[in-house]
Amino acid sequence: MSNTLTWVEVGPAANIPQQGARTLQTETDRIAIFRTLDDQIFALLDRCPHKQGPLAQGIVHGHFVTCPLHNMVFSLETGETQGPDDGCAAKVECQVIDGIVRVGLTELQAGLRHAG
């Protein structure tokens, strides 16, 4: 399978609340798209590596999100946990062009190529 990403638009960055997040359901995953206080956009799979907590529902502070289930803190830039905990949330590529958020999906996620 190729590594090229398919870029999909998900609408204006302004539709995501500051210090908050919204989710995007793809063919195979749910993706959490965050907007920070300084208006940067980041995306992670909406699944905490600890016990699958929905990261999109956590508190966003600086470029971090705190998982709503057991308070593990993840960097939005790298997905890595902060502090003593181990684990890494899966990062999803995303970019903002002229105010529109685009997320980079694999073919499978985008539903372009189905198994079989």
Place this chain on the structure above:
Amino acid sequence: MNHVTAALRTAKARLVVIGNGMAGMRTVEEILNRAPDKYDITVFGAEPRVNYNRIMLSPLLSGEKDFDEIVINSPEWYTENNIHLYSGDPVIKIDRDRKVVISKSGTETEYDQLLLATGSDPIIIPVPGHKLDGVVTFRDVDDVDTMLGAAAKGGPAVVIGGGLLGLEAAVGLQSRGMDVTVLHLAGHVMERQLDPSAGYLLAQELERRGITVITEADTAEIVGSEHVTGVRLKDGRMIPADLVVMAVGIRPNGRLAADAGVAVERGIVVDDVMTTSDPAIFAVGECVQHRGQCYGLVAPLFEMAKSLADHMAEIETDGYTGSVTSTKLKVTGVDVFSAGDFSGGGETEEIVFRDAGRGVYKRIVLEDGKIKGAVLYGDTSDGGWYFQLMKDGEDVTELRDTLAFGQAFAAGSSGNPLDAVAALPDDAEICGCNGVCKGSIVAAISEKSLTTLDEVKGHTKASASCGSCSGLVENLLAATLGGDYQAATVKPICTCTDHDHDSVRRLIIAKNLKSMPAVMQELEWKSSDGCHVCRPALNYYLLAAWPGEYVDHGASRFINERVHANIQKDGTYSVIPRMWGGLTNPRELRAIADVADKFEIPTVKVTGGQRIDLLGVKKEDLPAVWADLNAAGMVSGHAYGKSLRTVKSCVGQEWCRFGTQMSMGMAVELEKMTWGSWMPHKFKMAVSGCPRNCAEATIKDFGVVATDGGWDLHVGGNGGIHVRATDLLCKVTSDDEVKEYCGAFIQLYREEARYLERTAPWIERVGLKHVQERVVDDEANRKALFERFMISQKTAQIDPWAERASEGVDAHEFTPLSMVAAE
């Protein structure tokens, strides 16, 4: 006509410059420096004057400079250098085939090389009324003249746009005697240069000068029949205005170039030697787009001018490779500096320095040991130093600990904060509130053998008021006592601050702090945006301090409180409708059953608090679930909140053969009085109809047990991990007293306990006696507490479900994004 024909003009190459502004003339100066005889130069300027320093329009407006002082090149300069200037005569067409430019007056001028330096146009938002008299932009001397004309009459002015230009215009007009309001769309002023903390300080300073700043202000229309009379916002607010200045941004002016078929995207596209898609045509300044970037400041265009001059003088050059920019606001007495990317986060580290007393804020963002960006407010003297370190990509790891103190400190000190206080002169003021200087503190410490902060407070009054100097006083103690000093252990809220919960609560009131950025700045937070520990606490403290005034900050609440349902382990939610006093009826039960069927809710359970829990609701379904429950008359049970949850009851005198009082009625009344109130932690109540206590009121935060003569009031019970039975607060006789004591107790808890501290640990910490003194013994205080409780309940008792289900509050929470287009 003074047109010189091409034939007379020797064999020099003919250079025509369109635009008599800062970039165009700087380029000409640079060319003359390098190759004075190479070109025969003609300049066209749309403005009827010689070139001047556009940056100085702000001082021109405020009256700090007059026009002569801002002229860059006088008429003589043009003559001496044989430059032919057509001022007040804009070029209207470029004919590339004939290599000719045509001006408005009809002059045709041939060129060998053409330089476009047309600058940019101010953006005008096309709201209704934008063409009325009295609506101006802020770009050239004519605009300033219009503003001065209006200012001479006094009256109100509105500046749309709280960026660099808008604020300079606002301050200028204010100093000319106008009553100025700034309307700004974003959440804080200069949001592209400043972070919210610095923006807060700046807005505060402007307000102090009498300028009104309205953020999140979306202009709907400019009102007036011929001349402007006001501005109306989308939320309906009207702001009167005799003058409206639009300063919302600029757009590169590439019209002429585009019409002539030269490549223009956002600006005129140029390469590293400023050549456009036509090799005979160059462009510099704000009108260009270089490596995808357009600039709106002079530093980059001076660099462009140099590269272009090298190229045109045929000197070997690396070309222009783009610029890192920094900004300063030119308002006398306001020091603001920002450079680079200061957004921070992730791999970056931030150093935040706040000095609330001096109104100083500094934030330096580091990545891989290098400075990536900086925001300075109040003390910008080190701006240039940081900027240089940043541009040079210098490794500052060694300086990290003292970087915030600036260049002078880095050059001459060990970086130890104790050395820093030791170096202060004896007359340096340490405690601003009480005017205590270093000398008297040090003297008191040695003469009276003081060893703790409290003793210093007691003897000198230093840090006895607002407390923001206590860190300095501790350093003084440590520096004076050396190894003998043991710092007091206050437990800070989190790593973002040195303050503990109690001092934050106290300072919010003492310093009249009403917003999150205000608290973070004034209390010298060490992060720019707090964290998941301090933000919810601050949000609660502000809410508790300013009921009805402070606007709740949803993004600082835990998910449960944000969506008004409990998140469960699989990411679904549970929903509990309120059942007053634990009572329900067939109609409600039917509605609950219908909702469970309709939304395929897998589990329905009776809770420990006598309510019905619907478990396994999908987040997207929440608003519809609530709408159905609301339709049956039910409201949110707040079972997810740091708030009043349930009032349990037994069947009481209404049904029970032992009952001595109406416990169900009392439970319903108490719940109707207290629902919706936010608290430091969850709060549970119960009412039993006789001392058999079937409602288990003695393990509740507030428990009421009926006796023959009236009611026993219990407090501080907890059925959690550490089971704690209540303490008896007092006995009362009437139903009204139950309510008054209940409200007063809750209010005392809300005003004094730390966030996430339940009543049980709170009472163990402060002592039952403390609570009794305030709620039982002191009648006046009890009544005052009760009154404050009831006042804040007026704005608190709004059903959050109804707002979200029918009015679409926070709709973004419940609707996922979808893919709109793929490529």
